[in-house]
Amino acid sequence: MRILLVEDDTELGNGVKVGFEQQGFVVDWLTNLSALTIYLAHTHYAALILDLSLPDGDGRAWLERARANGVALPILIITARDAVPDRIDGLNAGADDYLAKPFDLSECIARVHALIRRSAGHSNNFLKHGRLAFDLTQHRVTFDGIDCGLTRREVDLLHVFLLHPKRVFSRDDLEAHLYDDESAIESNTIEVHLYKLRKKIHPKIIQNLRGIGYVLAPPL
Amino acid sequence: MTIALTLSSKSLSRRLLVSILSFVLLFWLTSAAVTMYKALDEVSHLLDQQLIYNAYFVHGTIPMMTPAERSNEADSHHQHEEDHERDKNHVQLPHNSSELLSVQLKKLGLSKIPEHILLQVFEDNVLRYRSSGAPFEALSTIEGFSEAELRLKKSRFRVFTLSDGPQRIIVATTLQSRHDIAREFAEALLTPLALLLPLLAAWIVFALRRGFRVFRQLNSEIRTRPHYGDQAWMSIGHNIHLPSEITPLVETLNILLHGLGQHINNERAFTANAAHELRTPLAALSSQLHVVAHARNEAERSVAIAHAQNALKRASHLINSLLLLARIDSPENLNTSALNTKCLLLPLVRRVLSDNLELLNQNTIEVTLESELTETTEVLAHEELLAALLNNLIRNAAFYAYPKDIAERPLMLKIDIRSPEQITIEIKDWGRGIPETEREIVLRRFYRMNQGRLDNSVGAGLGLAIGQKIAQLMGDGLRLSATRNHINLPGLSVGFTLNKVRNSPTK
Numbered sequence: 001m002r003i004l005l006v007e008d009d010t011e012l013g014n015g016v017k018v019g020f021e022q023q024g025f026v027v028d029w030l031t032n033l034s035a036l037t038i039y040l041a042h043t044h045y046a047a048l049i050l051d052l053s054l055p056d057g058d059g060r061a062w063l064e065r066a067r068a069n070g071v072a073l074p075i076l077i078i079t080a081r082d083a084v085p086d087r088i089d090g091l092n093a094g095a096d097d098y099l100a101k102p103f104d105l106s107e108c109i110a111r112v113h114a115l116i117r118r119s120a121g122h123s124n125n126f127l128k129h130g131r132l133a134f135d136l137t138q139h140r141v142t143f144d145g146i147d148c149g150l151t152r153r154e155v156d157l158l159h160v161f162l163l164h165p166k167r168v169f170s171r172d173d174l175e176a177h178l179y180d181d182e183s184a185i186e187s188n189t190i191e192v193h194l195y196k197l198r199k200k201i202h203p204k205i206i207q208n209l210r211g212i213g214y215v216l217a218p219p220l
Numbered sequence: 221m222t223i224a225l226t227l228s229s230k231s232l233s234r235r236l237l238v239s240i241l242s243f244v245l246l247f248w249l250t251s252a253a254v255t256m257y258k259a260l261d262e263v264s265h266l267l268d269q270q271l272i273y274n275a276y277f278v279h280g281t282i283p284m285m286t287p288a289e290r291s292n293e294a295d296s297h298h299q300h301e302e303d304h305e306r307d308k309n310h311v312q313l314p315h316n317s318s319e320l321l322s323v324q325l326k327k328l329g330l331s332k333i334p335e336h337i338l339l340q341v342f343e344d345n346v347l348r349y350r351s352s353g354a355p356f357e358a359l360s361t362i363e364g365f366s367e368a369e370l371r372l373k374k375s376r377f378r379v380f381t382l383s384d385g386p387q388r389i390i391v392a393t394t395l396q397s398r399h400d401i402a403r404e405f406a407e408a409l410l411t412p413l414a415l416l417l418p419l420l421a422a423w424i425v426f427a428l429r430r431g432f433r434v435f436r437q438l439n440s441e442i443r444t445r446p447h448y449g450d451q452a453w454m455s456i457g458h459n460i461h462l463p464s465e466i467t468p469l470v471e472t473l474n475i476l477l478h479g480l481g482q483h484i485n486n487e488r489a490f491t492a493n494a495a496h497e498l499r500t501p502l503a504a505l506s507s508q509l510h511v512v513a514h515a516r517n518e519a520e521r522s523v524a525i526a527h528a529q530n531a532l533k534r535a536s537h538l539i540n541s542l543l544l545l546a547r548i549d550s551p552e553n554l555n556t557s558a559l560n561t562k563c564l565l566l567p568l569v570r571r572v573l574s575d576n577l578e579l580l581n582q583n584t585i586e587v588t589l590e591s592e593l594t595e596t597t598e599v600l601a602h603e604e605l606l607a608a609l610l611n612n613l614i615r616n617a618a619f620y621a622y623p624k625d626i627a628e629r630p631l632m633l634k635i636d637i638r639s640p641e642q643i644t645i646e647i648k649d650w651g652r653g654i655p656e657t658e659r660e661i662v663l664r665r666f667y668r669m670n671q672g673r674l675d676n677s678v679g680a681g682l683g684l685a686i687g688q689k690i691a692q693l694m695g696d697g698l699r700l701s702a703t704r705n706h707i708n709l710p711g712l713s714v715g716f717t718l719n720k721v722r723n724s725p726t727k
Contacts, residue, residue, distance in 0.1 A: 009500045011531040015507025018524065022514045053496060055668075078503075080496035102502035105510035 067094030074115035130219025453481025617649035
């Protein structure tokens with residue numbers, strides 16, 4: 001799951017980035033607003049974590065403009081402005097959630113999970129797809145109630161498909177969701193993960209639309 | 221939260237009302253007393269004139285007796301006195317005096333002499349005529365005006381005696397009747413005024429209430445506005461027609477409100493900035509500790525610990541800066557006499573430089589010290605604050621100066637003798653400098669230049685602000701200017717002045 005973080009503070013930005021990465025996220029980290037719009041235009045992010053006080057502008061103003069321009073991804077504000085009017089103002093500007101500093105990183109991760117889940121139309125942490133069940137909190141996948149024993153990367157890949165069950169993903173899309181730009185990956189890495197998913201869950205769990213991409217099979 | 225203020229206040233309008241009404245009442249009573257006195261005096265004068273007129277009227281009406289009549293009168297007088305003894309209450313009218321008088325009275329529209337007027341006519345000391353109720357004896361023997369008491373009537377009389385040869389006419393009226401007339405006269409004058417008194421009081425109450433309406437309007441405006449937030453400090457009285465007497469007060473209050481609002485906004489901004497600057501390193505610390513707890517390998521753990529230490533260092537630096545600001549902001553927290561303590565400048569400069577040696581080496585910044593002072597040159601300063609000021613300026617320069625391989629002399633500390641009593645200290649760096657437009661605002665608290673923030677998160681934007689405050693406490697503040705060296709590198713020069721101890725040695 002790829003998310004974008006905009007935080008100008010070195011230590012905090014690094015902590016959030018690594019903390020999310022530990023939970024299987026791919027995090028792109030920016031320290032100012034200047035490149036934010038370009039990043040959003042070129043990469044599909046599951047969520048955006050946005051600090052408000054940035055060196056080259058106010059995150060709130062950017063947020064308002066972005067929403068007006070049709071940017072629809074879930075956005076979590078992290079800021080030191082913790083007064084109730086600030087929270088209301090941030091939410092009214094278009095944020096989906098608001099977290100005041102200092103925050104617990106586990107809470108931040110949970111909120112981002114919830115935002116991503118809600119944006120995909122799911123109301124709880126258990127995703128069901130026919131005989132397949134996915135526990136988001138424990139990263140555990142079962143098929144007919146039996147644990148599939150997926151690795152973290154396989155879980156993340158399946159999560160992407162489960163959040164958008166009817167969407168066709170190209171290999172590049174899936175790579176972008178799972179790896180950051182600096183990661184050195186083999187050309188067949190995604191295919192290997194898909195093969196293992198089919199092997200561990202069901203041979204028809206992911207369908208290959210030749211020349212188009214991959215899509216989650218209808219509920220089995 | 222409700223804040224109850226108990227002020228011992230007395231109603232100004234009530235005090236004014238009471239004092240005005242008391243004054244009006246007192247004025248009215250005094251006027252009434254004076255009017256009464258004047259009325260009595262005037263009526264007395266008028267009634268005296270009336271007595272004189274009556275006396276002359278009687279004198280003109282009753283002619284004096286001829287000698288023959290007087291002889292007959294003497295005979296009849298004897299008889300008359302005997303009759304009088306028989307009936308003292310019966311009025312004797314010798315000759316035709318009574319008829320003559322009645323005729324004249326009828327001409328004046330009177331049937332008889334009013335009871336409160338007594339009339340006696342004597343000729344050769346013989347009572348020739350007396351009105352009903354008048355005694356046989358003369359009421360007064362004094363010519364002109366006098367007063368007499370008639371025991372029979374238990375009354376005092378005002379008497380006028382007119383003598384013309386043998387004829388003596390005495391006219392008298394009771395003092396009581398005169399007083400009654402004067403009282404009626406005064407009452408006629410004062411009754412309308414007395415009736416107007418409540419109307420006057422009502423008008424005064426109305427006028428006072430109308431006059432004080434502006435205070436009620438102002439009070440209502442202040443009371444109904446929010447007591448917290450920006451609206452609480454908005455100026456008052458814009459929608460009220462203020463009288464010229466109140467305008468200066470309201471204007472002064474508005475200036476005060478404006479000042480208070482600004483002060484509170486500054487405090488609020490300071491608190492928000494301080495909170496922001498503190499919250500961020502705390503959030504960083506918390507995040508890095510989370511990373512440490514979930515580290516996937518030793519390298520990740522080590523990096524996170526280093527970041528956590530940095531965050532802690534920043535939080536600690538910020539707290540120290542805030543505490544220092546609190547000290548220098550409140551004169552009561554600062555021993556002002558210590559601001560002018562003698563201290564050796566060069567050893568102090570060396571100490572600060574060695575404290576920052578690690579940072580300077582880390583950034584490969586070489587410091588050049590040029591000084592006209594000796595080791596024993598003393599300045600008047602607060603040693604601790606001066607050290608903090610030098611520390612801030614050197615650290616600031618160390619962050620922004622280009623390293624040794626780019627700039628020939630990245631950082632220079634120059635101390636010059638300005639006058640026998642003053643020295644100047646300049647810290648020059650050859651780095652990115654500060655644009656002229658920003659040189660004033662970088663002295664504001666929590667202001668951080670954008671370009672500085674992208675690659676440096678250590679500063680909280682307080683270093684120069686604290687330096688400025690300290691330099692102002694000990695001199696005339698910081699002077700910021702641009703520096704350029706031989707290869708045209710931009711840079712910043714920050715200078716300030718210190719008072720030198722007179723006769724302290726120099727090179």
